[in-house]
Amino acid sequence: xxxxxxxxxxxxxxxxxxxxxxxxxxxxxxxxxxxxxxxxxxxxxxxxxxxxxxxxxxxxxxxxxxxxxxxxxxxxxxxxxxxxxxxxxxxxxxxxxxxxxxxxxxxxxxxxxxxxxxxxxxxxxxxxxxxxxxxxxxxxxxxxxxxxxxxxxxxxxxxxxxxxxxxxxxxxxxxxxxxxxxxxxxxxxxxxxxxxxxxxxxxxxxxxxxxxxxxxxxxxxxxxxxxxxxxxxxxxxxxxxxxxxxxxxxxxxxxxxxxxxxxxxxxxxxxxxxxxxxxxxxxxxxxxxxxxxxxxxxxxxx
Numbered sequence: 160x161x162x163x164x165x166x167x168x169x170x171x172x173x174x175x176x177x178x179x180x181x182x183x184x185x186x187x188x189x190x191x192x193x194x195x196x197x198x199x200x201x202x203x204x205x206x207x208x209x210x211x212x213x214x215x216x217x218x219x220x221x222x223x224x225x226x227x228x229x230x231x232x233x234x235x236x237x238x239x240x241x242x243x244x245x246x247x248x249x250x251x252x253x254x255x256x257x258x259x260x261x262x263x264x265x266x267x268x269x270x271x272x273x274x275x276x277x278x279x280x281x282x283x284x285x286x287x288x289x290x291x292x293x294x295x296x297x298x299x300x301x302x303x304x305x306x307x308x309x310x311x312x313x314x315x316x317x318x319x320x321x322x323x324x325x326x327x328x329x330x331x332x333x334x335x336x337x338x339x340x341x342x343x344x345x346x347x348x349x350x351x352x353x354x355x356x357x358x359x360x361x362x363x364x365x366x367x368x369x370x371x372x373x374x375x376x377x378x379x380x381x382x383x384x385x386x387x388x389x390x391x392x393x394x395x396x397x398x399x400x401x402x403x404x405x406x407x408x409x410x411x412x413x414x415x416x417x418x419x420x421x422x423x424x425x426x427x428x429x430x431x432x433x434x435x436x437x438x439x440x441x442x443x444x445x446x447x448x449x450x451x452x453x454x455x456x457x458x459x460x461x
Contacts, residue, residue, distance in 0.1 A: 162201050164289035165217035165224070169256035171195075172221050173230055176241040177249055181234050188218050207297040220291040224258070228267035296450070308432040311441060315432070316375065316405050323375040324356070326441065327403055330431075331359055333438040336369065361399070370395065372402040380404050382411040385423065392421050400424070403431055 171191055176182055192202055192214060204213045222239060225231045230245035244264075253260065261267045288295065315323060331337050337359040356374075361367040372388050374380070385402060392400050398421060402408075405428040416423045426434070435441050 162197065162204060162214050163195055163217070165220045165291050166257040166289055167255070168217055168221040169225055170253065172218065173225060173241065173245055173249060173256060176231060176239065176245065179241060181238050181240050183238050184219065184222060185237065187222070187239075188215055191218060206293060207301045211293070213294075216291055216293055220293075224261060224267070225256070227270040228261040228264045230256075230261075293450075296448075304433075304436065307436060307442065308429060311432040311435055312405065312428045314441075316377070316428075318375070320375045323405070324373050326435070327371070327373045330434055330438060330440045331371075333440055334434070336361060367399065368397065370397050370400040372400065374402075374404045374406075376404050376406040379407050379409050380412055380425075380427075381409045382415045385412045385415055385425075389416075389419055389421055389423060392423070398422060401426060404428060405431065 168191060171194055172187060175187055175190060197214060202212070202214060205211065206213055206216060222231060225245070226233060226239065228244075229242055230248055231239050232242050233239050248256065248260075258271075262271075290298065315326065318326070328337070357371045358368050359371055361369050370392055374384075380402070385408075388400060388402055392398075400421060400423045402423060403426045407427045407429075408425050413425060416425060
């Protein structure tokens with residue numbers, strides 16, 4: 160089955176706590192994972208940021224929402240138990256617990272709106288979602304990032320091949336390759352030798368050299384193009400190469416580089432745009448948001 164949303168987790172989580180005992184959030188996650196028959200891949204699935212497991216996040220928010228509604232209470236760090244109100248809800252034998260049900264309780268309404276309930280609040284349009292706050296934020300961020308990458312790639316495709324090579328230089332320098340910008344600029348776009356567009360230092364000391372192929376193409380790059388580049392590397396007794404294009408690579412090309420001795424990294428147009436975003440090349444920050452949580456160590460009395 161797919162990973163349940165956090166509202167679908169609420170009732171099973173409250174039922175788990177129905178024994179009146181103290182439960183740890185870690186054990187609850189494990190028990191609910193078994194109850195929902197999650198596969199190993201589903202248990203290991205991460206949020207887009209890669210910082211927290213998806214199911215862990217959803218169980219955590221199911222607990223938080225029910226705590227804010229007074230169905231659960233925190234007993235100590237990472238532990239919780241059911242409340243009298245939680246028992247009363249279970250006596251109603253509900254088919255599910257969701258945000259709509261939790262809005263029966265003024266504490267939850269106050270928590271969700273950030274203010275005490277007033278007559279005007281009832282008139283406001285309410286938007287309910289099955290995503291946790293982190294999922295909403297991260298998915299919105301990912302959507303903005305995806306759109307930016309597409310716009311960035313379209314912009315790059317409209318540039319001249321020479322300008323594209325200059326952007327390649329800027330990106331590689333920002334990533335720590337090539338030493339100075341001047342040295343890297345001299346290296347790229349000057350060779351044109353046997354399928355090699357340029358060379359660049361792997362690090363600032365120049366302990367190794369990487370050969371570059373930078374092509375502003377619209378058509379997919381196939382295996383013959385990569386074979387030609389690999390042959391050029393062998394002719395230079397080189398071990399490492401980067402093939403960058405504004406297009407995509409064929410499956411045959413990708414399979415080929417995975418089997419040869421030389422290490423060739425393929426960077427297609429989408430990946431190139433994402434690297435530009437990651438290393439602030441051709442983009443600027445419009446706004447930034449910091450997500451903070453309580454520092455429990457600060458509030459620990461000695």
